[in-house]
Amino acid sequence: MNPVARVTRARILMRLAAAGCMVLAVGFLTINAVGDWGFVLSLRGSKLVTIALVAWAIPFSTVLFHTLSNNQILTPSIMGFDALFVLVQTLGVFILGSVQVSILDPHLVFAGELVVMSAFSMALYWLLYARMSHAIEVLLLVGIICGVLFRSVAGLLQRLIDPGEFLVLQDRLFASFNSASSGEQTCAALIICLSTLWAWVRFPSLDAMLLGRSGAVAVGVNYDRIAKETFLIVTLQVAAATALVGPITFFGLLVVHLTYRLLPGAPHRLTIPLSVLIGGALLIGAQVILERLLGFLGTVGMVVEFIGGIAFILLLIGSRK
Structure with a gap:
């Protein structure tokens, strides 16, 4: 596909995806809305903001991670973020108890989780990637091992806590768009917006990184600096x-590969906005179905994990052909 045709297709797809997001958002806000509309719209609007932030951050970071790792079947969660989140939640309930955890300041909990996950990721980067000839494979391997370790420790602690405490903990481990406060949304939005602007001005260099380390260096890109910044953006x-x-382990992989199929070989300035819009449409649509049609029987995270897991297996099979 020539560049002009690719840009034309990208614009058409973005308009369709944006229109789909708007229609689904209106449906999410208004379907079965009864009683005080001010309260209903405020409650659903807050949830919609959370969905938008996740639909923005996860596909964005997944595309950048594919560029950094030069591998399109990996997700940033391979670094152990999800397992670390589970371990942090489990440690909180194990040490403090579910009652004490539930009355903690949610802003403090959010900040703590953010700091722990960011510190873990950057520690891996500085201890391994920056000191071992920039071997991304070693970094990913250690991230996988750490993820297994975190899950094992969390599993042991979950077997030691009281069954009633475990039920409370289990509720906290599933992805949910219902519990984020306005302060948490504001903090997450600032981080996501600033890191997005940081990445946006580096899109030409990121496009060059698709050529590989030697190719990027040959066209004048400071590969090590851009790789470090990209890793930090993905982490944040x-x-x-x-x-x-x-x-939400496989959401980014599912959305980004759908974008790759619709817009093959496109630069980051086209791939990322389209993947964000598609991700928003999928998340809002899934939430509408689960809440309005299925009566909250399940969570969006469970559906995404199921479909995304199947997609991941198909990608692995396809990569071996």
């Missing part, structure tokens, strides 16, 4: 989204 966005709603 994934940590903010995970601390806000919980782990």
Whole structure:
């Protein structure tokens, strides 16, 4: 596909995805809305803001992670973010108890989760990637091992806590768009917006990174600096989204690969906006179905994990052909 045709297709797809988001958002706000409209719209509007932030951060960070790792079947969660989130939640209930955890300041909890996940990721970067000839494979391998360790420790602690406490904990481990406060949304929005602007001005360099390390260096890109900044941007966005709603492992992979199929070979300035719009439409649509048609029987995170897991297996099979 020539560049002009690709840009034309991208604009058409973005308009369609944006229109779909708007229609679904209106449906989400108004379907089965009874009683005080001010209260209903305020409650649903807050949830819609959370959905928008997650739909923005996860696909954005997934595309950048694919560029950094030069591998399109990986997700940022491979670094152990989801497992670390589960461990932090489990430690909180194990040490303090579910009652004490429930009365903690949610802003403090959000900030703590964000700091822990960001510090873990950057520690891996400085201890491994920056000191071992910039071997991204080593960084990913250690991230996987740490994820297994975190899940094992969390599983052990979950077996030791009281069954009633475990039920409360289990509720906190599923991705949910219902519990984010306005302060948490504001903090997450600032992190996501600032990191997005940071990445946006570097899109030409990120496009060059698709050529590989040697190719990017050959066209004048400071590969090491851009790789470090990209890793930090991915870390901040994934940590903010995970601390806000919980782990959604395969959502980014599902959305981004749908974008790749619709717009193959496109630069970041086209791929990322389209993936964000598609992600927003999918999340809002899934929430409408679960809340308005299925009566809250399940969570969006469960549906995304199921569909995304199948998509991941298909991608692995396809990559071996």
